[in-house]
Amino acid sequence: MNAIIVSALSGVLMMFSGIIVKNRSYHTVIAACALLLLLLANLLNSYGIWVIRIDTHNMFNFEQFGMYFNTIAIATTLIYVLLSGKAVEKISSYSADYYALIFFVLCGVSILSAFNSLLILFLGIEILTIPLYILTGADKRNLKSNEASLKYFLMGCFSTGIMLMGVTLIYGGTGSFILGESRVPESALVPKTSFLEIAGMILLFVSMCFKVSAAPFHFWTPDVYDGAPGVFTSFMATIVKAAGFIAFVRLFDQHTELLGPSWKILLSFVIIATLLVGNITAVFQQSVKRMLAYSSIAQAGFMLFSLYGANDFAREGILLYSVAYSLATIGIFAVLIKMKDYTFEGFNGLAKTQPELALSTAICLFSLAGIPLTAGFFAKYYMLASAVKAGGSLWLVVIAVLFAAVSAYYYFRVIQAMYFKEGEPETEEITGPFKLGMLVVAALVILIGIFPSLVLNGFYF
Amino acid sequence: MPIQYYIYLCLTLFSIGIIGVLTRRNAIIVFMCVELMLNAVNLLLVAFSKMHHATAVVGDAATNAGIEGQLFVFFIMVVAAAEVSVGLAIIVMMYRNTHSVDINFLNRLKN
Helix, strand or coil: CHHHHHHHHHHHHHHHHHHHCCCHHHHHHHHHHHHHHHHHHHHHHHCCCCCCCCCCCCCECCCHHHHHHHHHHHHHHHHHHHHHHHHHHHHCCCHHHHHHHHHHHHHHHHHHCCECEHHHHHHHHHHHHHHHHHHHCCCCCCHHHHHHHHHHHHHHHHHHHHHHHHHHHHHHHHCCCECCCCCCCCCCCCCCCCHHHHHHHHHHHHHHHHHCCCCCCCCCHHHHHHHCCHHHHHHHHHHHHHHHHHHHHHHCCCHHHHHCCHHHHHHHHHHHHHHHHHHHHHHCCCEHHHHHHHHHHHHHHHHCHHHHHCCHHHHHHHHHHHHHHHHHHHHHHHHHHHECCCEHHHHCCHHHHCHHHHHHHHHHHHHHHCCCCCHHHHHHHHHHHHHHHHCCCHHHHHHHHHHHHHHHHHHHHHHHHHHHCCCCCCECCCCHHHHHHHHHHHHHHHHHHHCCHHHHHHHHC | CCHHHHHHHHHHHHHHHHHHHHHCCEHHHHHHHHHHHHHHHHHHHHHHHHHHHHHHHCCCCCCCCCHHHHHHHHHHHHHHHHHHHHHHHHHHHHHHHHCCCECCHHHHHHC
16 A cells, blocks of 8 residues: 555655746756665565555455565666666656656556556556556657557557456456455355356456467567667566566466466467467567567566466465566666667677676576576576466476577677677776676675575565 | 347447457557447446346345446556556647657657
């Protein structure tokens, strides 16, 4: 509850600070302070101190899992703002408004991590995505940004329509919007689960696949991630996507038995399609930004394993995966934004001119590929282990491991360009604090890779 | 009237909306089709709300079961209005740059 209230208020505060404070670099400082406050408020919430207590009539369920995810999301946003704040300021003079929109997105994230009613799920998804349409089109004069924002908007509305139809059909079947509750009394005439409820769940599944860009509903992702300004792609591909998965897991945690064995078949089809499309297409990309867009589809395939497993291992795994994936991707994007040329050739010889940046980027790429001693290894391990524990799906795990090997190819292409090719990469001015920040991110990736319990223990204490 | 009629009507409207989104190329018309989808949902929600009320009122005359369906409709309307304001701004921004509201126009520019 604290996170929802404080993030909404911080968003309003940022809008006003845009009017009062004209110096753009102060906007970043204000945003970082507000994020620290938000982090503190959320931590207090998880130790049982509430700003206000409202009876939500069972529409919210503030459990430890959701609040811990909020902590992760807010902390990664803080790292993101500190690393890429300069780039946000460069887009236009409205940087305070961009931060305000980022706070509204965080409000949506904290709603999604606590919803217990389909109404709140709908509101959370909308509060999450509407600011993103604006952020995607932030670069107003750029045609690619325009196209991305229009595409994202139309696809987002379309999937919202499908989600609402699903919610309505579930309501028709059960008479309630609360998850797992049914008001319709059982009788000889009314069967236990109606056809409407099952149809509704399938529509909800489809629309959530749209939101987290799982194949075959992924087609908007590459264009949107490629067209949006790099700073905001980095935010969309990490924190927002992880929040989408938290909502997905919370939604489909309990009553998948309604769908019977077809649920596992449906899900394994989606997982394989997502891994296939993401990994194979990423191999053929020339632009690093577009490659990262496809790689985010591929990573979504791994995150879907948390739905497949649906046990405690999966819940721990999705938290670890959000940390590992968000940290690494934010790090890589922060470097990418500094480059003048987004193709693989643009990275040629970066290790000679900027050794610190090349090293930290390489560590982040190792983490995305899932090399041991980096955070990505344990994240992938937990995901696959949850599927093994659920039983009867070893073949799926083998396929996922094979695709992880494919993914190493395109991540290593960047490392190869940085270390083993000659060239003069053109970068924007790189300051000392930025280098330090990148090294801190790389150190965190390795630290979590060696001691994953650092993240997981936080879940229980 | 049996609830089935409402379900068929709403599913028809919803499908018209989906087909429109997938086949039309004018951004404004695509947008209208999305609104059609949302309004089909609104109609169905109200119909289900009445249905749940009618079944509950048999056992308990003072019940307010089914009221949340109609509440949901208001939320959908408000959110749809917010979406319209953002969406039209995006379409206007694109029109200023390209003098067209064709969704495939930008794809052609890239090639």
